[in-house]
Amino acid sequence: MPYTSTHWGIREIITGKDGEPRLIPYDADPDANDFGLDQLSDAVQSKRVLRPAVRESFLQQGAGATGAGRGEDQFVEVDWDAALDLAASEIARVRGTQGNGAIFGGSYGWSSAGRFHHAQSQVHRFLNSVGGYVAHRNTYSLGAAHVILPRVVMPMGALMNGHTDWDTLAEHCEIFVSFGGVPTKNAQVSAGGVARHRLRGALRRMAERGVRFVNIGPERDNIDPVTSAQWIGVRPNTDTAFMLGLAYVLATEELVDREFLQSHCVGYDQFEKYLLGESDGVAKTPDWAASISGAEAHDIMVLARQLGGSRVMLNMAWALQRAAHGEQPCWMLVTLAAMLGQVGLPGGGFGIGYGAVNSIGSEGKRLPAPTLPQGTNPISDFIPVARIADMLLKPGSTYDYDGEQRVYPDIRLIYWAGGNPFHHHQDINRLRRAWQRPETIIVNECYWTATAQHADIVFPATISLEREDIGYASLEHHMLWMSPATAVLGEARDDYDIFAALAERLGAGEVFTEGRTARAWLEHLYGQSRDRMSEAGQKLPEFSEFCQSPPLHLGGRERKVLLEAFRRDPVAAPLATPSGRIEIFSDAIAALGLDDCPGHPCWLPPAEWPSETGLRPEQLHLLSDQPAHRLHSQLDSGAASQRSKKGGVEQVRLSAADAMRFGLAEGDTAVLSNERGQCLASVHIQDGLMAGTAILSTGAWYAPNQDGLDQSGNPNVLTADVGTSKLAQGSSAQTCLIKIEPYSVSST
Numbered sequence: 001m002p003y004t005s006t007h008w009g010i011r012e013i014i015t016g017k018d019g020e021p022r023l024i025p026y027d028a029d030p031d032a033n034d035f036g037l038d039q040l041s042d043a044v045q046s047k048r049v050l051r052p053a054v055r056e057s058f059l060q061q062g063a064g065a066t067g068a069g070r071g072e073d074q075f076v077e078v079d080w081d082a083a084l085d086l087a088a089s090e091i092a093r094v095r096g097t098q099g100n101g102a103i104f105g106g107s108y109g110w111s112s113a114g115r116f117h118h119a120q121s122q123v124h125r126f127l128n129s130v131g132g133y134v135a136h137r138n139t140y141s142l143g144a145a146h147v148i149l150p151r152v153v154m155p156m157g158a159l160m161n162g163h164t165d166w167d168t169l170a171e172h173c174e175i176f177v178s179f180g181g182v183p184t185k186n187a188q189v190s191a192g193g194v195a196r197h198r199l200r201g202a203l204r205r206m207a208e209r210g211v212r213f214v215n216i217g218p219e220r221d222n223i224d225p226v227t228s229a230q231w232i233g234v235r236p237n238t239d240t241a242f243m244l245g246l247a248y249v250l251a252t253e254e255l256v257d258r259e260f261l262q263s264h265c266v267g268y269d270q271f272e273k274y275l276l277g278e279s280d281g282v283a284k285t286p287d288w289a290a291s292i293s294g295a296e297a298h299d300i301m302v303l304a305r306q307l308g309g310s311r312v313m314l315n316m317a318w319a320l321q322r323a324a325h326g327e328q329p330c331w332m333l334v335t336l337a338a339m340l341g342q343v344g345l346p347g348g349g350f351g352i353g354y355g356a357v358n359s360i361g362s363e364g365k366r367l368p369a370p371t372l373p374q375g376t377n378p379i380s381d382f383i384p385v386a387r388i389a390d391m392l393l394k395p396g397s398t399y400d401y402d403g404e405q406r407v408y409p410d411i412r413l414i415y416w417a418g419g420n421p422f423h424h425h426q427d428i429n430r431l432r433r434a435w436q437r438p439e440t441i442i443v444n445e446c447y448w449t450a451t452a453q454h455a456d457i458v459f460p461a462t463i464s465l466e467r468e469d470i471g472y473a474s475l476e477h478h479m480l481w482m483s484p485a486t487a488v489l490g491e492a493r494d495d496y497d498i499f500a501a502l503a504e505r506l507g508a509g510e511v512f513t514e515g516r517t518a519r520a521w522l523e524h525l526y527g528q529s530r531d532r533m534s535e536a537g538q539k540l541p542e543f544s545e546f547c548q549s550p551p552l553h554l555g556g557r558e559r560k561v562l563l564e565a566f567r568r569d570p571v572a573a574p575l576a577t578p579s580g581r582i583e584i585f586s587d588a589i590a591a592l593g594l595d596d597c598p599g600h601p602c603w604l605p606p607a608e609w610p611s612e613t614g615l616r617p618e619q620l621h622l623l624s625d626q627p628a629h630r631l632h633s634q635l636d637s638g639a640a641s642q643r644s645k646k647g648g649v650e651q652v653r654l655s656a657a658d659a660m661r662f663g664l665a666e667g668d669t670a671v672l673s674n675e676r677g678q679c680l681a682s683v684h685i686q687d688g689l690m691a692g693t694a695i696l697s698t699g700a701w702y703a704p705n706q707d708g709l710d711q712s713g714n715p716n717v718l719t720a721d722v723g724t725s726k727l728a729q730g731s732s733a734q735t736c737l738i739k740i741e742p743y744s745v746s747s748t
């Protein structure tokens, strides 16, 4: 039986009665979903890029042509050789005139599963082979965490692979407190693929063992009902204040593990001065925390007393740090776990993103994966990933990042493969203006996404169902041969072949391909991985046998307790922080003198913030969460995604009180707007949602009408394009205020 792999699960490829290929969920997956089962249907395939295409005025006038502008001009289909010649000559021209430092190849995005045909790896390898490019650093997922957590506790790689596993939690944890739920919808995916969806089963085992769950946040039902979680409603972006309220009770009621703070941490005393109000005159009492977060002071007090002395796991959704001052909830969560003395104990401590993806909490051992080497980049310049529009709009200007003052490069050419910035970036209208500035934009895409529509040269890329590949994801226990399900549509080519042809034209063919076909690369990468896995004690079959096998289940389960060795002996196993301990006060961060990230965790109201007392009557705080029925913007026209919409428009979730306040009823079309943009959405009333909060999932395909009103319900026409702070410069998508009103044609 042939199989393929996707970020959302393994699929079996069968032949339907009509002789056409069909995808069905993998039968060994206990909790499979229905994403993309119709990837070969007309609804999805009709969006494909079939032939190379060039923006009309670019074709006529060359680089820098404005015409109607990117995103407005028509496209003209051209043959492959013409498109490849044009793209290669543009790369050569910019290299010759401005150097490789004028090429942005950051090209962020999830693209498809499969280790070899991973578009981002391919574009980076290609650009390295022709002299390098300006890269990106960190992710949209964890922009703030990537910078703050290594400075105060541990590197991200070790953290992401090292979370205490679910079974250990079931065995030892007494109270599991989560800020932002443990959303089953999110654990449907893992970068690189999922063989077995484990979250629901894990939560059931914990509930059966009597673990108590507390869910804190604006949404009640983002945790499986099997947990019978207690819900404490807090306004978006206020978790740090809430946690400070808990910390205040611990500190003033002698519930703090002072011995642990002494032996494993630095800087608690300075932090405590802030906590008690000695340094700033404001004691962070439960009343104070309640006034900011909207929770009850009594609930904060009771919860803090329950936490003191119990085995407690504190978890936060990644969404909390995708917000203004997103560094603070991460730092405060670790501080709270340290005050409770729980770090490094089985079932206790902290977690960043249980539920965010399937891999967190996995008992899988990390094995050496087959990965395409990307070569070395002679250009050292980079931007924090979410600063792309700033870079394009402000070449030569300075910005702060992670303790450095840096200068934005002057980008003349962008190459994007495997991502959709017109889905993922904040303030799309601003991005659209910024996107007009480079001389040339080249995009490899399978579908006519908004990013493809805003390019000069578009190369049609194959989808993974048209390719062979190797499926493997770290911590997911599987490896499989991905068989093609169908013939290539139109004139699409693999990213690898596109880059090989461009490299050839630029005199780097051999460097890029090393003389291998795609099949030869797969055999080579598999062989390398097989050798390294064998050293790690994991036997794999010969390549020819692997290509015929069903998904392999890899062994190597291990019990994991995050920071266990450090807990046992902080001198023998110090952390990689400057002090070797958990830094509740960081001298290094304090020395930077940043007004938006001082030397210890603290409450800093976001710039886009109603006031200490609440929203202005006409405003709502908009959260844009990950979509439950698709991955980001992928396969948005497919059945699973469309079922979650109303009339093809994304649904905005509101509390009943807010719906009434704004004269809206279930199913009404509403206009969401602010000074950055406006979009339509269909109203859905959700129980258990804090009044004042609206939620519109990401991923609807940006479709502005002539007045700039997005017809699809894409929240990124509303979100602000501002860094989390001068420290991390992560995306702050979750800090966004909007107005909402019933849609009538005149309201545009």
Ligand SMILES: Nc1nc2c(c(=O)[nH]1)N[C@H]1C(S)=C(S)[C@@H](COP(=O)(O)OP(=O)(O)OC[C@H]3O[C@@H](n4cnc5c(=O)[nH]c(N)nc54)[C@H](O)[C@@H]3O)O[C@H]1N2
Binding pocket: 108, 109, 110, 111, 112, 117, 119, 140, 141, 142, 322, 417, 418, 419, 420, 421, 423, 424, 425, 426, 444, 445, 446, 447, 449, 461, 462, 463, 464, 495, 624, 625, 626, 631, 632, 633, 634, 698, 715, 716, 719, 733, 734
């Ligand atoms: N407002 C708001 N915005 C957000 C977020 C949020 O919470 N709120 N979350 C952010 C986060 S965490 C993330 S990770 C990003 C996700 O943003 P992206 O990763 O950019 O989103 P995707 O839709 O997965 O884009 C992948 C693209 O790759 C294309 N693709 C698939 N396979 C191939 C292939 O083989 N070759 C090529 N060339 N292309 C291929 C797909 O068609 C698709 O267009 O969004 C971010 N944006």
Ligand SMILES: Nc1nc2c(c(=O)[nH]1)N[C@H]1C(S)=C(S)[C@@H](COP(=O)(O)OP(=O)(O)OC[C@H]3O[C@@H](n4cnc5c(=O)[nH]c(N)nc54)[C@H](O)[C@@H]3O)O[C@H]1N2
Binding pocket: 140, 141, 142, 179, 180, 181, 183, 185, 186, 187, 188, 189, 216, 217, 218, 219, 222, 234, 235, 236, 237, 238, 239, 317, 318, 319, 320, 322, 323, 356, 357, 623, 624, 625, 626, 627, 628, 629, 630, 631, 632, 734
């Ligand atoms: N189905 C599906 N799953 C996905 C993805 C997808 O596109 N589709 N994308 C994947 C990717 S790339 C990533 S990075 C992860 C992201 O994982 P997260 O960033 O954690 O995901 P979100 O869905 O944005 O938010 C999770 C929950 O946080 C809550 N929340 C938001 N803001 C706040 C706040 O200020 N305080 C509190 N207490 N709660 C808050 C929301 O109610 C939401 O239910 O998801 C991954 N999983």
Ligand SMILES: [Mo]
Binding pocket: 139, 140, 141, 142
């Ligand atoms: Mo992400």
